[in-house]
Amino acid sequence: MRAVDFWPPSTLEIVFLLLGLVAVGSALLVVTTRQLVHAALWLVVCFGALAGCYLVLTAEFVAWVQVLIYVGAVVVLLLFGIMLTRAPIGRSDDLDSGNRVVAAVVAVATAGVLVSVVVGGFQHAYADLRPGAGSAEELGASIFRNWVLPFEALSVLLLAALIGAIVLSRTDIKGRR
Amino acid sequence: MIVSLVVVLPLAGAVLGLLLSRRPHGRGPAENLAANKRAAWFGVLPTALSTALIGWLAWENTPSTSVLTVIDTGGIAITAGLEVAELSVLTAMLVGVVALAVQVYSVGYMRGESRYPSFSAFISLFTSAMLLVVFAADLLVLYVGWEIMGLCSYLLVGHWWEERANSRAAIKAFLVTRLGDVGFLFGIFVLGFAAGSFRVADILVADIPESTLVLATLLLLAGVAGKSAQVPLHTWLPDAMAGPTPISALIHAATMVAAGIFVVARLYVLFPQPTLDVLGVAAAIGMLGAALAAFAQTDLKRVLAYSTISQLAYMAAALAGGARDAAVFHLVTHGAFKALLFLCAGAVIHHVGSNLLGHMGGLRRPMPMTFWAMTVGYAALIGLPPASGFFSKDAILYGLERSSSPIQLLLYGSALLTVGVTGAYATRAWLMTFFGTGKIQALPEPAPGTAHVFDGREAPLSMLWPMGVLAIPALLLGFTDAGEFHLAPALTALVVALLGAAFVYVVWRGAPERDPARLLGAFRDPCEQAFYVDRLYAVVFVRPVLALARGVVRTDDHVVDGAVRGTGRAAVGLSGLTRHLQNGNAQLYVTGLLAGVLLIAVGAVVLG
Amino acid sequence: MHVVYPAVVAALLFSIGVYGVLARRNTILVLMSVELMLNAVNLNLVAFDVWLRDMLHSGQVLTLFVIVIAAAEVGIGLAIVLAVFRTRKAIEFDRLRELGEP
Known part of the structure; x- marks a missing residue:
């Protein structure tokens, strides 16, 4: 592995770090904001920034899937959830539990451990970025050549989740006594 | 060949008497009578046959040894064999005749007794064991018979165990003779290891140093004193009279108590x-x-x-x-x-x-x-x-x-x-x-x-x-x-x-x-009071042992069991404290979980 | 591209997700935090796939799978939340304590 200095950072790295900063910042807002709907919207920002990160990392197909599914579907689903549970729209002061301080300590400790381990472990790792490695063509070939079985299993899982969600949310289906 | 028949016949009689006397099952007076009758045949016939065979052996009067098998123990082999010698035949004759007389006698003496079948079977077993002692070609085989005799003595002294005094006498007889038997067994070991063989014939001619001989024979003497009721282990014999009189005649007068003397006579040149x-x-x-x-x-x-x-x-x-x-x-x-x-x-x-x-x-x-x-x-x-x-x-x-x-x-x-x-x-x-x-x-x-x-x-x-x-x-x-x-x-x-x-x-x-x-x-x-020996033993041995036993029981109750119970109580108390953590808030649980994982990870990094 | 950058970003995102899971009362917010954690993992997967030049593209393929599973999870999770809301009239974590020691 050839050693590459951290300074000066390449353009790609600068772009990636900026996107990462956006992602981390918006994620922080997601977990600290006092408005439910804002949290969902900050989540959109976070996911979008992550999609950008994927793009920089040449994983373009994953990036678009991220935008489609996360931003397009998951967040919308969450918004529906917020509405259906009749959550207060607007500021509410009781979104955080009394567990906050302990949670913060644990989270900071987690971050400390993970970051130190990761920095210690991958200090000299350097990835050469080759455009096209994550294109739809390559990934599609890989999925349908090598990953067909997990793919099919996953489709069954999705079906099961679909049915489960329907059964759970419909009120006219009673459990067997 | 014949000598093994002599030993096995009473044993077979004992087994058959125990197994078959009560068939078909029944507990009424009529069935009891029938069972006693069958048991009497099982008791008398094999003993009579055995005695007749001993008579034949005496008539032939040729010393012989028959070995069934040599049991390889990895150390010194055990010879499962019987040896006919003049002394053996003489003693066996005595055993056979007295056993036969006692078997016949008990038919009358124990008439109507509901436990007669087991009684006669034990007499047969005893006869077999005594004959084994008499004819044994190997000291360990002799010891087997020796111990079975002790067991039979215990069983028969306690025949009327309903009376507390009788069962106590049986236990006393058992324990006192057992005390001697420990010495006896170790005496056998010393002799066997010194001579490199447990065979009587080998041991008798082996070249064993005098000091070893003194030690071995003194140990043997302990067993002899126990079995033959010699001072200082004689106290069990008078109490053993609690058993039925035929038993006293057979075991506690004529044969078993003579076994000690017999063993000394058999190994006399070693003493x-x-x-x-x-x-x-x-x-x-x-x-x-x-x-x-x-x-x-x-x-x-x-x-x-x-x-x-x-x-x-x-x-x-x-x-x-x-x-x-x-x-x-x-x-x-x-x-x-x-x-x-x-x-x-x-x-x-x-x-x-x-x-x-x-x-x-x-x-x-x-x-x-x-x-x-x-x-x-x-x-x-x-x-x-x-x-x-x-x-x-x-x-x-x-x-x-x-x-x-x-x-x-x-x-x-x-x-x-x-x-x-x-x-x-x-x-x-x-x-x-x-x-x-x-x-x-x-x-x-x-x-x-x-x-x-x-x-x-x-x-x-x-x-x-x-x-x-x-x-x-x-x-x-x-x-x-x-x-x-x-x-x-x-x-x-x-x-x-x-x-x-x-x-x-x-x-x-x-x-x-x-x-x-x-x-x-x-x-x-x-x-x-037989010079107060019993009382002396009670003061010197029995009471301290009983006190020790009580102490052990108390220790077991309070220390060992106390530790167990204390563990249980401590667990209950501690869990009473920790149950407050189970407040149903899943977030708290997850927090604890993650904190634990972190601690383990940090510990693994720091210590590892 | 230094692998440390995406790895650190992922670690920070994960920790933020942990904080959200532990600190938020609203169940839907907790679900969002879980999504954050999943995305942190995805970022890692993609970064290491690129770094290792995996011929099978297992990192990116697994990322896709994780996205799919996350979608299913959100669907089921929301269904459960709705069911809980219908029966308990509340989705606050600290009000759902039926399993606690009395």
Whole structure:
């Protein structure tokens, strides 16, 4: 592995770090904001920034899937959830539990451990970025050549989740006594 | 081949008697009777066959060894084999005849007893074990028989276990003999390892250093003292009289208690002088003490029990004095006449319904057969000519007179004194049983150890026959060795014995109603209590052991169990504290979980 | 591209997700935090796939799978939340304590 200095950072790295900063910042807002709907919207920002990160990392197909599914579907689903549970729209002061301080300590400790381990472990790792490695063509070939079985299993899982969600949310289906 | 049949037949009888007597099942009186009848056949037939085969072996009189298999133990091999030698055949003959007599006798004695099948089966098992001891070619095989005998003794002493005293006597007999057996086993080990073989024939010719021999034989002596009821392990034998009288006749008079003497005789060449001296001192104390104790007993069977201890001590003394053949001779004659005495005593007890001499008297007329048989027995015991005991005692006294033992004077003096005391106690028991006026009163209920209350008849035929059969050897066995007869010691012993007997007779004549034991005066109570040895043991051994046992129980209760219970209580208390953490808030749980994972990770990094 | 950058970003995102899971009362917010954690993992997968030049593209393929599973999870999770809301009239974590020691 050839050693590459951290300074000066390449353009790609600068772009990636900026996107990462956006992602981390918006994620922080997601977990600290006092408005439910804002949290969902900050989540959109976070996911979008992550999609950008994927793009920089040449994983373009994953990036678009991220935008489609996360931003397009998951967040919308969450918004529906917020509405259906009749959550207060607007500021509410009781979104955080009394567990906050302990949670913060644990989270900071987690971050400390993970970051130190990761920095210690991958200090000299350097990835050469080759455009096209994550294109739809390559990934599609890989999925349908090598990953067909997990793919099919996953489709069954999705079906099961679909049915489960329907059964759970419909009120006219009673459990067997 | 034949010798193995001799051993196996009674064993087979025992197994069959235990398994088949009660088939078809039933517990009614009729079924009991049928079971007893079957059990009687299972008991008598194999023993009779076995005795006949022993007779054949004696007729052939060729020493032989038959080995079934050699058990390879990785160390010294064990030879599962039997050996026929002159001494073995002689002793086996005694065992067979007495066992047969006792089997036949118990048919009458235990009539109607619901546990008779197991009783006769145990007698058969005992017979088999004793024959195994007698014929064993290997010390460990001998030990097997030795232990089975102890077990049978325990089972049969406790035959009427419903009475607490009987089961206690059984346990006492078991424990005391076991104490000796530990020494015996280790003696066998020492001998076996010194000689490199457990075979008797090899050990007898092995070149073993004297110090090892002293150690080994002293250890063996512990087992001998336990089995043969020698001082200081004699205390179990009088209590063992709690068993049925046929058992006392077979096991505690004629055969098992003689096994110790037999083993010493068998391994006699191994015994160095120091061990023989120890044996001699114990025997000298035992024979006189036991004879004196016999004089003061009020229970007929206990009189005979102490007499047995005394007579066994005679044999031990003869062994200690170097007169091995005399000891074996006395072993055989004693086996015959003491078994006879016990069987007669059983008949008397059966008749009177009590063990106590004070309840007897004047039985000469209602039980003439028993009277004559018992007279023969007593004559042999005292050593009156022409009964067998006269000759065997003479041989022993002659041997002791000429002994080169350093304690010859002690042995000889003690033996001579004992002859006198023996005459006295035998005469006392004889007179109190058969003469004077009858004091029989029917007891409301048979005392334990007795089967029936007084019914005014002579004993049944099945009991009389064995008595008659045993009376013949008791009377005539002496003549088989009459060629070795020595007049001087015989006359001395006769005069001393007659002196003792006459003294008692004169005292009794003066007041037939009163116990001649009053002769002893202030000495009577110590004699009756057998010189307080039992009490001494109770103070020195039993109580400390019991206290220790109680201490162990208490420790177990409070310390061991306390620790267990404390653990439980501590767990409950601690969980009472931690249950407050289970407040149902899943976030708290996850927080704890993650914190734990982090701690482990950090710990792994820091420590690893 | 230094692998440390995406790895650190992923670690920070994961920690933020942990904080959200532990600190938020609203169940839907907790679900969002879980999504954050899943995305942190995705970022890692993609970065290491690129770094290792995996011929099978297992990192990116697994990312796709994780996205799919996350979608299913959100669907089921929301269904459960709705069911809880219908029966308990509340989706606050600290008000759902039926399993606690009395």
